[in-house]
Amino acid sequence: FRPVADDSPLTPSTAHRRLTKISVIGAGNVGMAIAQTILTQNLADEIALVDALPDKLRGEALDLQHAAAFLPRVRIVSGTDPAVTKNSDLVIVTAGARQIPGETRLNLLQRNVALYRKIVPPVAEHSPDALLLVVSNPVDVLTYVAWKLSGFPASRVIGSGTNLDSSRFRFLVAEHLDVNAQDVQAYMVGEHGDSSVAIWSSISVGGMPAFKSLRDSHHSFDEAALEGIRRAVVGGAYEVIGLKGYTSWAIGYSVASLTTSLLRDQRRVHPVSVLASGFHGISDGHEVFLSLPARLGRGGILGVAEMDLTEAEVVQLRRSAKTLWENCQLLGL
Numbered sequence: 001f002r003p004v005a006d007d008s009p010l011t012p013s014t015a016h017r018r019l020t021k022i023s024v025i026g027a028g029n030v031g032m033a034i035a036q037t038i039l040t041q042n043l044a045d046e047i048a049l050v051d052a053l054p055d056k057l058r059g060e061a062l063d064l065q066h067a068a069a070f071l072p073r074v075r076i077v078s079g080t081d082p083a084v085t086k087n088s089d090l091v092i093v094t095a096g097a098r099q100i101p102g103e104t105r106l107n108l109l110q111r112n113v114a115l116y117r118k119i120v121p122p123v124a125e126h127s128p129d130a131l132l133l134v135v136s137n138p139v140d141v142l143t144y145v146a147w148k149l150s151g152f153p154a155s156r157v158i159g160s161g162t163n164l165d166s167s168r169f170r171f172l173v174a175e176h177l178d179v180n181a182q183d184v185q186a187y188m189v190g191e192h193g194d195s196s197v198a199i200w201s202s203i204s205v206g207g208m209p210a211f212k213s214l215r216d217s218h219h220s221f222d223e224a225a226l227e228g229i230r231r232a233v234v235g236g237a238y239e240v241i242g243l244k245g246y247t248s249w250a251i252g253y254s255v256a257s258l259t260t261s262l263l264r265d266q267r268r269v270h271p272v273s274v275l276a277s278g279f280h281g282i283s284d285g286h287e288v289f290l291s292l293p294a295r296l297g298r299g300g301i302l303g304v305a306e307m308d309l310t311e312a313e314v315v316q317l318r319r320s321a322k323t324l325w326e327n328c329q330l331l332g333l
């Protein structure tokens with residue numbers, strides 16, 4: 001290509017448009033589903049991939065680069081050294097030892113904490129103004145660990161939390177009502193996974209609260225049906241693991257949705273793992289991360305919803321907060 005006759009280089013003020021850089025730590029099934037979704041949704045100008053396995057990492061980076069003809073131009077860099085993440089706007093941490101069948105969650109947690117001790121400090125040093133989005137499990141405790149090891153303010157350390165639980169919850173309620181899941185408001189909060197708390201009063205469709213909208217749609221939607229849906233959220237996760245051995249697409253899309261809200265400063269509300277001390281009677285002294293609906297923007301957690309919960313829901317939240325706090329205390333961070 002030859003420049004036109006009257007060519008003048010960009011002036012510095014226009015040449016340095018703020019480029020968006022996203023780093024994904026962990027090139028496993030979850031990390032690569034997230035990277036692929038970020039690419040197809042055009043969320044970054046540059047993507048950095050980090051993993052401990054150099055060949056796997058280089059293979060994934062090359063394979064993504066080979067898709068360049070079908071995608072918006074994105075600079076893809078990779079390396080086993082966290083320095084490749086330098087000056088990231090968002091760092092998504094999916095690195096996690098795979099749970100060995102029969103391994104206790106506490107043992108898995110201890111292996112993942114050891115991994116985080118190696119990864120989080122250099123990442124925080126190379127991108128001191130970044131947002132940290134933690135995805136590895138157990139996500140609520142590991143978000144606390146990332147917060148402690150990064151030294152970042154809690155507003156810039158977010159766990160994917162029950163964002164995935166809630167999207168499965170919304171899908172199931174939507175199927176039950178034959179309505180688009182994007183038009184179903186429904187939240188699961190608290191500890192991600194088996195003990196997440198379905199907030200029935202948060203279900204609303206077409207502006208109608210749960211029970212009314214569901215009754216008027218001529219579907220019996222009693223407690224049993226609601227409990228069945230809550231169980232199906234958990235069962236769905238185990239069903240996918242049983243069938244394909246891991247989950248990737250749903251978590252990939254749910255994390256891309258969080259990434260859009262954060263980096264495009266959307267002020268959208270998502271249930272994500274936040275520093276919950278002081279909410280719903282959780283002691284200010286108990287530094288625990290668990291999921292509550294939060295307003296997300298470029299600054300991270302812009303605010304946390306103060307939901308009206310039933311006594312039973314508050315009891316479940318506090319029980320999770322106590323368990324999480326005990327686990328966090330064991331880590332001696």
Ligand SMILES: O=C1N[C@](c2ccsc2)(c2cccc(Nc3ccc(F)cc3)n2)CC(O)=C1Sc1ccccc1Cl
Binds near residue numbers: 165235238240
């Ligand atoms: O969809 C998943 N898949 C995982 C998975 C992915 C690869 S191997 C296992 C899953 C599925 C089922 C159980 C389970 N339990 C678990 C708990 C603590 C850990 F540290 C690790 C795993 N984890 C990881 C995970 O958190 C989810 S969401 C999920 C899990 C359980 C109940 C409800 C939901 Cl919405």
